[in-house]
Amino acid sequence: MSGFLNFVAERFPDIAIALREHLALSLTAVLLGCAISLPLGVLLVYNRIPWLNSIVFFAANLLQTVPSLALLAILIPLMGIGTKPAVLALLLYSIMPVLRNTYEGFRSVDPHVLEAARGLGYSAAQRLLRVQLPLAVPYIMSGIRLTTVYIISWATLATLVGAGGLGQLIVSGMGVNQPYLIVAGALGAILLALIADLLLGWLESALGRRFGMRGGAAA
Numbered sequence: 001m002s003g004f005l006n007f008v009a010e011r012f013p014d015i016a017i018a019l020r021e022h023l024a025l026s027l028t029a030v031l032l033g034c035a036i037s038l039p040l041g042v043l044l045v046y047n048r049i050p051w052l053n054s055i056v057f058f059a060a061n062l063l064q065t066v067p068s069l070a071l072l073a074i075l076i077p078l079m080g081i082g083t084k085p086a087v088l089a090l091l092l093y094s095i096m097p098v099l100r101n102t103y104e105g106f107r108s109v110d111p112h113v114l115e116a117a118r119g120l121g122y123s124a125a126q127r128l129l130r131v132q133l134p135l136a137v138p139y140i141m142s143g144i145r146l147t148t149v150y151i152i153s154w155a156t157l158a159t160l161v162g163a164g165g166l167g168q169l170i171v172s173g174m175g176v177n178q179p180y181l182i183v184a185g186a187l188g189a190i191l192l193a194l195i196a197d198l199l200l201g202w203l204e205s206a207l208g209r210r211f212g213m214r215g216g217a218a219a
Contacts, residue, residue: 042128086163137207
């Protein structure tokens with residue numbers, strides 16, 4: 001154990017750089033995925049074309065089934081190597097959980113609650129923001145938490161396209177047969193995922209209390 005701690009202390013600058021790259025890749029992919037999935041999920045709730053929902057969810061599900069290495073291999077000829085193909089691949093993987101949970105969250109709202117809000121004179125936008133959104137927050141945050149943990153895990157493969165991250169430590173450790181380097185990369189990814197899940201869990205609870213009170217008052 002002391003040997004590993006000494007190794008971490010010696011290589012801390014390299015580990016910190018890899019951690020920063022990993023966090024930047026993961027955060028960028030999750031934020032872009034949310035920017036796409038959240039409004040798309042709401043639009044699908046109000047969509048009047050039945051087959052459109054099926055096509056969108058089929059495409060999102062299809063992206064989830066493509067192996068990570070295969071997707072990266074497809075993107076390399078199109079985008080080269082570096083952060084761009086890595087972020088795009090992670091972005092594509094981040095869409096489905098947030099999209100599905102956003103859609104299910106808004107769909108789960110009791111129609112009688114919406115009818116009561118309409119009777120109180122709420123406009124469509126007010127019903128969306130003050131009734132449906134507060135009640136859908138637990139679903140949405142659950143999807144974001146799940147996506148974030150997955151993306152942090154999958155981001156270790158970004159090193160295969162030259163995007164760096166904690167995966168670089170793992171691959172380098174395997175190349176030079178340095179177990180400490182492998183453990184540092186793997187442990188860093190695990191801790192990063194755990195911390196992100198804890199922080200998002202705290203945010204979910206805080207939003208639940210805030211929006212729950214607002215939603216209860218609106219209902």
